[in-house]
Structure formats: structure tokens, C-alpha cells
Amino acid sequence: MKFQNVKGTRDFYPPEMAVRNWLVGKWREVSQRHGFEEYDGPALEYLDLYVAKSGEGIVSELYHFEDRGGRALALRPEMTPTLARMVAARANALPKPIKWFCVPNFFRAERPQRGRLREFLQWNIDIIGAPEDRTDLADAECISVALDLFEQLGLTTEHVEMRISSRTVFAEILSTLKIESDRHPLIFNVLDKRGKIPPEVFDAELAKTGLNETQRNTLNEMMSVRGDEAFSQVEAILGPSAKSDSSCAQLKSVLNALKEQDDRKALDYCVFDPSVVRGLDYYTGIVFEAYSTGDVRRAICGGGRYDNLLAEMGGGHLSGVGFGMGDVVLGEVLEECGLIPGLTESVECYVATEIAEKIPDVWTIVNILRRQMKQSCIFSYKAGSLKKQFQQAAQHRAEFCIIVGPSLAVKHMATGRQIDLDLPSNLHTGSAQKMLREELSKTFATLKQSDT
């Protein structure tokens, strides 16, 4: 084999493409039900767009090159900069809140490993410009979209959980612990690693940021519990400042909104988990990650509130919340849970003949079916044994097989029932074609009825 696909990319043969289309279809369906509009941007952007958001360090992580005009371009590694750019360009003209989604492919120049490729699809959901005093509802709606998707895919609370935390709660805790806010980003960065490194290493890393033992222990204890217990811990740490307008209350109101849904099922997926921090500096409010409860360890999706990002990228002061969900990890989880359906492409008709001289008639009938009757239709280019052609018809999940011989026969593949029709001697007259159409329609209907 001389050529192969580029490392970290995938070939989608028809069976894989069917699964991909199925998944993307679910993403679209759920997005639209929640009132999100689809958009897209270019796969190529100026390299500077990403440097502006993430710093020079990002350059080694993405595919970039110089075009013939000397411009530094990059293949998009994420959507947020493009989204910010697009929103900024029409910030005043777009009705708020802006609720957009997209399902683009992204490229990252990383070493592929489990759940991570160099090209992948990612569903992006964003709500921008929600009223500042009701961002809790935007947060809840955003999370609700993800949970609805899980339900649509058959992923239950047995399979996945949504871990929710809040950067503002953390900020308040750090302030209570007398840690200046300019050190918060550095500390968040360490806190984010907590689940991935041994406890001693974690403690040492925290110590490096200048936290004393009491501060470290307080954070560690709080991050080791979840749910109501975590709320108690947080409230204990915050003490008298944990009032109704506190960050903690805001987080609770997001969870409450999810609870208010009619079936209350959404909340069952969710848990307050202070160990969720997220690695990005721009998050300003709630942060959340969905995880499989099974063997797949990576996050299925992640997101949060980013109220300053748009302004930083020149988009004016607009609140924002959103998440991304990649197809790779999700696909692995679905596979593991046996939730990927059998998706064989099917056609409505197969036209067969044993007689070589009838091939022109086959071709004519195929065209009548396709062009006049709008039926999907395939046939064999060569006359041959009916056995073989039936096998092909069955392989393609044809609903009907039309056999052209001295006369016509229509066979219903599911039941094996067969009805004979006359074959007009000249298929090229309008009246013959009209008659054939009517006969075929009637026969299809009859055979379908007998099925039920």
C-alpha cells in the first residue's frame, strides 16, 4: 500500500459515514429543538486570531502555514475565536440572546491517542448576550441541551454524569483564604490537574503557588467531596459571606432551574463536583464536564461561562456560555454502551432480469422509477441469474424487486409475495409509461398493505 491516510485522520467508509450522519443528525435535532441556529465559519483563519486568544504557545499545537502572499494561516483548532469574530462583526445587529450551534471539523497538531485525533468533529453550543441578571437560566438551558442529547442517544444516568462547578465559587473561596485574585489563574491551573496526578505531586504543585498547608488542606478537602456534602463544605469555608447573593447561591439557582424541568430527569445527571475546574483561563462562572461512568476516562464534553472573552476579543461586553462535544470520545462511549444502531443504507427498488435483451427495458424502467416516481432504485448492469440479483437486492435492503422478463413481476422482499404485471411492448410512449407508473404504484401499495 503506497498511500495511507494522514496520522490522526479517519476514512469514513459508508458504514462509518452512516454512523457519523446519525450522530450529527442527533446534534442538529437537539440543537434546533432548543432554538439554536446553525452557523459555520471558514476552516482557515489567520494564525493571529488564535494567538490573540491563547498566546504564542498555541502555535505549536496547531497546523499553520504561510500562503503565497506571505500570510500566516492556520487550520481551525476550535470555534470560539471564529464565533467571537463573527459575533463582534455584527454585535449590534444580532438579536439577543444569540443562540448558535455548529458541527465543524477541527485540526490539532497533537499526538493521537485514545479519544484524541488530529481531525475530529465537535458540536458547539453557545448562548451569547443573555440578560446579565438571568445568566443562570442560560447556564441551565445550555446544560439542558447536552443532557437532552444524552437522552436522545440512550445514554442514561447509568452511563454518564454531568459534573458542575463554579469558577466564582472558587474565586470566593480563594479570597476568603486571603489569596489575591491575580494569583487565581495560576492556582486554577494546578487545581485542574488534581484528578490526573498523585496526591503528593498535587500538594507539591499547590505549594509551589505559594499556598500554606492550611490553605492546601482546605482546598483538598473541599475538592474530595461532591453533591450536598460539597455545598456544606463550601458554605462552611465561606462562613457568614455565604448569603443569598453569593456565588454559591448562583450555582444553586442553575441546579434549581434544571430541577424545575417537568420530568426532573435532567437533574439526575448532574452533581456539584468541586474538582471540575477546566484548564482555560477565560472561564468566569459555572464550568461543567460530562464523564462516562464506564471505562472511557476522558470528558465527553466540557464548557462553561465566559463573560469577558467577547470583550477581550473585541466583541463588546456580552455574556457567554457554551460547550463543545467531540465525536471521538462520545463515539467510544456509545460503542462501549452498545448504543450505536445498525444503519444499513437501503433502496426502494431493485430491477432484475435474466435476459440480456431486456437490459434496455430495465434501464427505461429504472429511469421511470427514479425520475418520474422518485423511487431510489438500483439494478445490475448485466443480465444474470435471478439468484444473484436477489442476493444483491437483499444486500441493499431493497423493499421491492422488479423482475423484467416476458412480463413484469414485482416481488415484496420482506414477505416474498409477488404480483405479475403486463409489460408494455413499447415502453417509450407516454401512455405506456403512465400506465406502468399507475400499475407499479398500485402494486407497491397492495404489497405493502399485505405486510401489515
Next chain:
RNA sequence: GUGAGCGUAGCCCAAUUGGUUAGAGCACCGGGUUGUGGUCCCGGGGGUUGCGGGUUCGAGUCCCGUCGCUCACCCCA
């Protein structure tokens, strides 16, 4: 970029531990039976054992290199 494991047919795997001409199954193509279908039977194409070198009378098997894949680290938008 760092480390580890693995490379035999399109796919999943064999090959008596170094011994003749590298084999099955699935898939694909062709033929036959059931006289018009997913069964069964027969046949066929397809491999320089990733590639290159070395040790040996002899290498798919051992050694070195290289490429590729996978997993982990880094990073995670």
C-alpha cells in the same frame, strides 16, 4: 517532543518455539444445489510476513536500524 508495547491477506487470527511451497475463517469475485433471495457445497483472486540490514546451512520466528500503529506523558480549546 519523551517513554512503552505491537506490526503475517481488505478484516480477525494460525504457523509444532529457527526447519520444505506461510494457512483457516469472514469479506470479495465466479460456479453449482434449493427450479425466485441472506442456507449449503465447490472454485478463484489476493501476502516480497511493514521496510532495510545482520546472525545462521536455513529467519514470519533471533539481533540492529527505520517506518507505521497503539497506549501513556506533555497539552487539552
